[in-house]
Amino acid sequence: MGTRYLQRRFLNKLRGFTLIEAVLALAILSIGIFVLVECTARCLVVIRSSRNYQTARMVLDRGEIDHPLVWSNDADQNAVAPETYPNGYTFSRTLTPMDGEENMYVVKTRVAWSEVGQASFEEVVGIFYSPKDTFDNSVK
Numbered sequence: 001m002g003t004r005y006l007q008r009r010f011l012n013k014l015r016g017f018t019l020i021e022a023v024l025a026l027a028i029l030s031i032g033i034f035v036l037v038e039c040t041a042r043c044l045v046v047i048r049s050s051r052n053y054q055t056a057r058m059v060l061d062r063g064e065i066d067h068p069l070v071w072s073n074d075a076d077q078n079a080v081a082p083e084t085y086p087n088g089y090t091f092s093r094t095l096t097p098m099d100g101e102e103n104m105y106v107v108k109t110r111v112a113w114s115e116v117g118q119a120s121f122e123e124v125v126g127i128f129y130s131p132k133d134t135f136d137n138s139v140k
Contacts, residue, residue, distance in 0.1 A: 071128075079093055
């Protein structure tokens with residue numbers, strides 16, 4: 001056995017990848033790419049959802065400025081029928097009397113929107129006191 005034979009044998013072993021090595025490398029690479037694509041898709045969903053809720057909060061603030069709760073008004077005057085704002089957001093407010101409490105109302109302020117065929121909303125619930133007796137006595 002000459003040195004030429006050993007050199008040729010050694011070079012044949014180092015010449016390239018085997019089929020198993022190539023398939024294994026491709027499988028590892030494809031799993032890594034799949035994970036990155038899945039993470040990116042989930043990230044985009046969270047960003048879209050966050051943007052929608054932030055816009056809803058801005059519409060809620062705008063609706064509160066346009067239709068403030070006024071203690072001297074009747075409950076029906078403080079209620080707001082659904083009003084559409086830009087980008088399909090809808091602002092509304094309902095006042096329902098509290099059980100057993102006079103002049104106390106539960107205020108539900110809601111901003112609703114629709115995305116990809118699914119309806120979503122942001123709702124703020126509070127309590128409103130309308131002292132009708134005090135207001136009526138001061139007018140007399």
